[in-house]
Amino acid sequence: xxxxxxxxxxxxxxxxxxxxxxxxxxxxxxxxxxxxxxxxxxxxxxxxxxxxxxxxxxxxxxxxxxxxxxxxxxxxxxxxxxxxxxxxxxxxxxxxxxxxxxxxxxxxxxxxxxxxxxxxxxxxxxxxxxxxxxxxxxxxxxxxxxxxx
Numbered sequence: 001x002x003x004x005x006x007x008x009x010x011x012x013x014x015x016x017x018x019x020x021x022x023x024x025x026x027x028x029x030x031x032x033x034x035x036x037x038x039x040x041x042x043x044x045x046x047x048x049x050x051x052x053x054x055x056x057x058x059x060x061x062x063x064x065x066x067x068x069x070x071x072x073x074x075x076x077x078x079x080x081x082x083x084x085x086x087x088x089x090x091x092x093x094x095x096x097x098x099x100x101x102x103x104x105x106x107x108x109x110x111x112x113x114x115x116x117x118x119x120x121x122x123x124x125x126x127x128x129x130x131x132x133x134x135x136x137x138x139x140x141x142x143x144x145x146x147x148x149x
Contacts, residue, residue, distance in 0.1 A: 018145075029115045038083070038107060041066070041074050046083060046108050049100040056095050083107055 006013035030040055038046070044064060049055065055063075061071035075098060078084040083104035089095040100108075123132060 029118065032114070032118060038078075038111070039074075041070075042078055042083075043108070043111060045071075045074055045078065046100055046104050049084065049098060050105055050108055054097045054099040056089065056097055058095075060098065078104065 006017045008014065041064070045060060048060065048063060057071050057075055058068060060075070061068045064071065066074075075084060075086070079086055079098075081103075083101055084098050085101050086096050086098050089097045123135070127135070
């Protein structure tokens with residue numbers, strides 16, 4: 001083991017190395033998107049609405065761990081571009097419900113497709129068959145980790 005490889009018996013070192021690697025991957029994928037594209041927080045909200053269905057701005061703020069004012073700004077930008085729609089809640093007219101639109105779903109699909117293509121190209125060109133198998137074996141662990149955070 002060299003000095004850049006964390007000790008497996010030190011969870012803090014493993015966590016720091018994992019955070020650094022995952023952060024670099026996410027940053028580089030984000031940087032590849034065109035200027036004027038949706039922000040990371042906007043993508044997160046669109047993905048949540050697409051995956052979990054319509055929700056209120058307050059609930060979205062709580063789930064995304066941001067202040068309600070920040071969520072209001074994010075939703076206003078998405079709504080202005082037609083990526084989400086807002087309507088009164090049928091059960092409580094004082095509350096709004098936000099839904100991802102077909103245009104929002106298309107933005108998500110295009111962005112996912114672009115990211116997946118970039119990842120796939122690098123994995124194909126830069127990794128051996130054995131390394132690709134190693135990546136596959138660690139995915140369930142990463143999924144479990146993400147569920148526990």
